Amino acid sequence: MDTEMLRRLKPAAGEMRWLEIPWRTDLWAGCREAEAAGRPVFLWAMNGNPLGCV
Amino acid sequence: MAARAAAFSDPEVAALLAAEFVPVAENCSHLQRQQDAEGDLFRLIAEQGHYGGRFQPTDTRQGMYACRPDGTLLGSCNVHGADRLLPVLRRALEGWREGAGARAGAGDGATDGRYRQEPPPxxxxxxxxxxxxxxxxxxxxxxxxxxxxxxxxxxxxxxxxxxxxxxxxxxxxxxxxxxxxxxxxxxxxxxxxxxxxxxxxxxxxxxxxxxxxxxxxxxxxxxxxxxxxxxxxxxxxxxxxxxxxxxxxxxxxxxxxxxxxxxxxxxxxxxxxxxxxxxxxxxxxxxxxxxxxxxxxxxxxxxxxxxADGSLPGDATPPQGFHGRYFQPA
CATH class of the missing domain: 2.40.160 (Porin)
Structure with missing residues (x-):
């Protein structure tokens, strides 16, 4: 297969920084975790999953 | 999508979210319609936010929200740049520290199965x-x-x-x-x-x-x-x-x-x-x-x-077309 094309199409390290944030994927569970941790919640909500196609 | 590069790739935004918040990413097309406690919680948060009460040109509620675990809003916006998101985050943290923590919203925890899909076993x-x-x-x-x-x-x-x-x-x-x-x-x-x-x-x-x-x-x-x-x-x-x-x-x-x-x-x-x-x-x-x-x-x-080997936080995210007869024969 064309490994150079595969490399070109996949994101470079600098394009993956938004995925280094420890995103949770469930608002309900996230609020319970925040309550236990004594932290506020930050919600990134988009039409389309922000961690998928948006 | 532009927010990925412009806001969430910013080191200061990433550090603040990881250290001070519980960061959550979800599909609001689903959250807006879910008939369960999570959907109720999202609607509570979103109606206090930047698009609350808006139905034209669309009823979208997409954006960024900071809130207490009970859904009380601390700040919201729908922006692409870190320069515009950072002030919202800082004000939200100030508001959080000024008030007492809150309990998570009440609910029976039942989920609306139409919007919860896991990768096939x-x-x-x-x-x-x-x-x-x-x-x-x-x-x-x-x-x-x-x-x-x-x-x-x-x-x-x-x-x-x-x-x-x-x-x-x-x-x-x-x-x-x-x-x-x-x-x-x-x-x-x-x-x-x-x-x-x-x-x-x-x-x-x-x-x-x-x-x-x-x-x-x-x-x-x-x-x-x-x-x-x-x-x-x-x-x-x-x-x-x-x-x-x-x-x-x-x-x-x-x-x-x-x-x-x-x-x-x-x-x-x-x-x-x-x-x-x-x-x-x-x-x-x-x-x-x-x-x-x-x-x-x-x-x-x-x-x-x-x-999708589980090494990225979104690896269990369903295909975007999942609701379009994805698994059904043509």
Whole structure:
């Protein structure tokens, strides 16, 4: 297969920084975790999953 | 999508979110409609925020929200840049520290199953990356901004029986055509020009060709090493209504692509240990939400599939087209 094309199409390290944030994927569970941790919640909500196609 | 690069790739934003908040990412198209405690909680948060009460030009509630665990809003916005998000985060933290913590919202924890999907047990879950490919510089009219660097991510799922159907007899040279339904699924739901947005999936009657084949290169160490190949062509007339003007729009759109890949099937575990697949082709035209009004093509585009191995936070995210009869035969 064309490994150079595969490399070109996949994101470079600098394009993956938004995925280094420890995103949770469930608002309900996230609020319970925040309550236990004594932290506020930050919600990134988009039409389309922000961690998928948006 | 632009927020990924402009806001959430910023080191200060990332550090604040990781250290001071519980960061959550979810699909608000689902949250807005979920009839369960989580949907109620989202509606409570969103109606206090930047789009609260708005129904025109759309009823979207997308954006960024900081809140207490009970849903009390601390700040919200819908921006792309870190320079605009950071002040919202800082004000939210000030508000959080000034008030007492809050209990999480009440509810029985039951979930609206229409919007909760998990990858198929024992199946194959893949990431699907997409981006524009280089063009002739003389003919490239794209502005030198995010549109030249845009890429997107979707996910593809195969049930366990479907994944097994991609593997021929474990003999070098043996080959098998993918079941027609799977080849058409790959074409309809994954040869999508979503580089700049999230357009509708292809309809089944827009699939002109879709053929995929696996061929055994070698069998060694309990693994069947496969070469993957195929091609697909799709086309049709896309019609939609512009959200802002209310005017009807239409555009012919088409895509042709060839597939080339390699995979390894673990015979004992009956699952893929590797699945690298590339599709390269040409796309033409725009459609709703793919933001190609200034760039209708024809232009080169490419997709790359790889196993979603759980190392990224969104690896269990359903395919964008999941609600469009994804697992049903055509």
């Amino acid at each position: 024992g199946g194959l879950a893949l990431r699907v990356w997409v981006r524009d490919l280089p063009r002739d510089p003389e003919a490239d009219a794209r502005p030198d901004d995010w549109r030249r660097r845009a890429f997107n991510l979707d996910h593809a799922w195969f049930r366990a029986d479907e994944a097994a159907a991609l593997v021929p007899e474990a003999t070098a040279g043996a080959s098998v055509a993918w079941p027609e339904a799977l080849a058409r699924r790959v074409a309809r739901f994954h040869l999508i020009d979503n580089v700049r947005g999230e357009p509708p999936m292809w309809r089944d009657d827009e699939v002109r060709e879709a053929e995929m084949r696996s061929r055994v290169r070698e069998v060694r160490g309990g693994r069947v090493r496969l070469d993957l190949e195929g091609h697909a062509a799709l086309g049709g007339l896309s019609r939609w209504t512009d959200d802002w003007t209310g005017r009807p729009q239409e555009s012919a759109r088409s895509t042709e692509a060839r597939f080339d890949g390699e995979a390894e099937w673990d015979v004992a575990l009956r699952r893929f240990a590797r699945f690298d697949l590339v599709a390269v082709g040409t796309r033409v035209g725009g459609t709703q939400y793919n933001s190609r009004g200034d760039d209708p093509g024809p232009a080169p585009i490419g997709w790359a599939w790889e196993i």
